[in-house]
Amino acid sequence: MSATQPAEQTTAGNYFISNYPPFAFWQKERAGEALAALERAPGRQECSPHQEAAGTPLGIYVHIPFCRKRCHFCYFRVYTDKDSLQIKAYLDAVVRELEMFAARPFIGGRKPSFIYFGGGTPSYLSSDQLTWLTDKMKALLPWDAVEEVTFEAEPGTLTEHKLKVIRGVGVTRLSLGIEHWDDDVLTLNGRAHLSKEILRAWEFIKALDFPQVNVDLIAGMLGETEDKWRNAVAKTIALSPDSVTIYQMEVPYNTTIYKEMKASGKLTAPIADWATKRRWVSEAFGEFEKQGYTIASAYTVVKNKARTNFVYRDRLWAGADLVGAGVASFSHVGGTHFQNLDNFGEYIAAVTDGRLPVNRALTPTPQERLIREMILQLKLGRIDAGYFRKKFGAEIVPEFDASWAQLKAWGVVTISGDKIELSRDGLLQVDRLLHEFFLPEHRTGRYA
Numbered sequence: 001m002s003a004t005q006p007a008e009q010t011t012a013g014n015y016f017i018s019n020y021p022p023f024a025f026w027q028k029e030r031a032g033e034a035l036a037a038l039e040r041a042p043g044r045q046e047c048s049p050h051q052e053a054a055g056t057p058l059g060i061y062v063h064i065p066f067c068r069k070r071c072h073f074c075y076f077r078v079y080t081d082k083d084s085l086q087i088k089a090y091l092d093a094v095v096r097e098l099e100m101f102a103a104r105p106f107i108g109g110r111k112p113s114f115i116y117f118g119g120g121t122p123s124y125l126s127s128d129q130l131t132w133l134t135d136k137m138k139a140l141l142p143w144d145a146v147e148e149v150t151f152e153a154e155p156g157t158l159t160e161h162k163l164k165v166i167r168g169v170g171v172t173r174l175s176l177g178i179e180h181w182d183d184d185v186l187t188l189n190g191r192a193h194l195s196k197e198i199l200r201a202w203e204f205i206k207a208l209d210f211p212q213v214n215v216d217l218i219a220g221m222l223g224e225t226e227d228k229w230r231n232a233v234a235k236t237i238a239l240s241p242d243s244v245t246i247y248q249m250e251v252p253y254n255t256t257i258y259k260e261m262k263a264s265g266k267l268t269a270p271i272a273d274w275a276t277k278r279r280w281v282s283e284a285f286g287e288f289e290k291q292g293y294t295i296a297s298a299y300t301v302v303k304n305k306a307r308t309n310f311v312y313r314d315r316l317w318a319g320a321d322l323v324g325a326g327v328a329s330f331s332h333v334g335g336t337h338f339q340n341l342d343n344f345g346e347y348i349a350a351v352t353d354g355r356l357p358v359n360r361a362l363t364p365t366p367q368e369r370l371i372r373e374m375i376l377q378l379k380l381g382r383i384d385a386g387y388f389r390k391k392f393g394a395e396i397v398p399e400f401d402a403s404w405a406q407l408k409a410w411g412v413v414t415i416s417g418d419k420i421e422l423s424r425d426g427l428l429q430v431d432r433l434l435h436e437f438f439l440p441e442h443r444t445g446r447y448a
Contacts, residue, residue, distance in 0.1 A: 010220070010269040010277075012258045014075075015250040017431045019330070019337065020372035021442050026337060026360040034331070034338035034361040038104040042321075042334070057113040057315045060141060062094060062133075063326030065120040065344070068156065068192035072222065075252035077328035077342050078120045090327075090344070091129060093351040095136045097325045100356055102140045106333055107323075111145040114311045114320075121177075123153035127165040134169040148172050148311035156193035158201040167208045173310070174205065175214040175245075180221055181232045188223040190256065202239055212308055215241040219284070220249035220277040222257070222270060233284045237291055243302045243310070244293070246284055248277040278428040285424075298379045298430045317376040319369070319391075328359075336363040368439070370394055375434040378420075381427045385418040396420075403436040 042056070066087060067078045082090070101107060115137075125133070143149070150173040151166055166174065176198075180186055183194045205213055215236055219229065236244060251257050251269040261269060272280075285295055293301040302308040316322060316332070324331040328342040338361035341347045350357040364372065370392045377383045388396045397404060397415060404420075407413040412426025412433065426433060435443060 008275075009273045010249070010251060010271050011267055012251050012253055012261060012269065014252050015248070015431055017375065017434050020375060020438070021362060021364060021368055022438075023339070025442065026339060026362040028360045030361045030363070031338065031358045032361075033336050033363045034333065034358045035356065037334040037336040037338075037363070038101070038106045038356070040334055041105050042108050042110055057320040058107075058110045059114040059116065059312060059315060059320055059322040060098075060112045060137070061116045061118060061322055061324040061326075061329055061331075062122075062137075063118055063120060063324065063329045064122040064125060065090075065327055066124040067119065067121045068124065068154070069190055070256070072188075072190040072256040073218075073249060073251065074190075074256075075254050076120065079344060082344075086344075087125075087129065089348055091125075091133055093348045094325045095133070095140075096351045097357065098137060098140050098323075100351075100354075101323045101325070106321075107141070112141055112143070113145055113147050114315055115143070115146055115149045116312045117149075117151045117171075119152055121154045121157060122151055123157040123162065123166070127162050130162075130165055131169060143170060146170070148309070150175055150310075150312055152177060153201075154193055155201040156197040158197075158204065160204045163201070163204045163208055167210060172210070173212040173214060174210045175216060176201070176205070176241075177216045178236065179216060179218045180224075180228075181235045182223070182228045185221050185223045185228060189221045212242045214243045214245055214310075215239065217244060217246045217284070218249050219246055219280040220272040224249075224272060224280075229280050230283075233287050237287060240291075240303065242304070242308050243296070243300055244288065245300050246281050247299060248274070248281060274429070274432075282424065282428055295381070295424075295427070297381065298427045317373065317379070319373055327357075335369065336361060338362075366392065370396070371437055371439070374400075375437050378422065378434065379430050381430075382419070382421040385420060389418075400437055406436050407433060 063077070065076075065078045066082055067080050070078055070080050137143070149171045151171040152175045153166070154177050178198055179189070179191060181195050181198070186194055217232060217236060249271050251261070251271070257269060261267070285301060288301040289295070293303050294305045296302045296305065297313075300310070320332070321334065322330070322332045324340065327340060327344055327347040329340045331338050338358050341350060341357040341359045347357050370388060374383065374388060374396060385396050388394050397420070404413065404415060407426065408415075410426075412423050414421050414423070422430065
């Protein structure tokens, strides 16, 4: 089958690649590796002779797992049934976890350069809860060296007052989860908001002068049609956001859509096939380009490339350290990956007991770390072989010759000296192509 003309239907499973080795290979039995990594001074890594770690950026991720409703396509650890006392207990635990991180030698007085509030729905928090949480964070790990604070928001949770608080606590990149503009599509997919709430929130957002506002869309949701997609793109263009992130709909195993597929014995998801979704994204990219936007990654267009950055993404894809607080959060510390406990009660109990709530971990080999950075940076559409020569002492063109040859045969990559660049067609299906660089032992089984 030609890689440039895939005919596959959308079936269950994770398509989007966000790490390597795949999460399924992280193990409970290796949780001690995470604790050991936190006890090492910054700059010391177990298996990275070429890493110049002394200047490695540090990021903080905080998972806010609360939502008004659970979307039918959502596979994240979220809760819609927690009361105010449970939310308070959770936020107390997050702060306690960050206290434990801050006391470890690995932090060693380092200051974060980027912060990310993800979910769930961070904007589900009240203004008082948000102020309390960020005040505590700043006291533990000061924000005076922070380049970017990203905050995910759901339109229906935003009021003028709450947006002023979000801006006031230091958020520099507001990411608005619009996903779609059609009310029938939003309802069919279990979204909590409707289009009128988008417009109301946007009026407040415009008045607050956020340095960057990103809008999320999803191509191929339940109920999607050609006309509805074109309309969603047009309405987003009318907002003129600083950046737009467009995901292609996938159906992971723990979603409501998959459960309904399984109950009815269906193997194919009731949404568009991959070729159609890629075409929709390509058409959207084209419409944004007509308005002066630039394609910045496989998923993102930006209005002004000179002033619009995504520090969280770019630092992580270049091997930054990240400590993740909250239930099921992911961390990358001194070359070791780990994930927190994914049960709400167990997470709070562990932290309350003074234990870091690590659930599973993995310390990649130097080759695996190289592959991780290489495939993640390929999502930008271009990489420089010289970067990997300097950082890892590796020649990625000859080392992965067979993989590059396959991509060349499909007509989706060009290599000129150190410059490696994906075609537009390759960029639109990059997650599918990245498996060509996986080690043999990582090519089977679920990604997550």
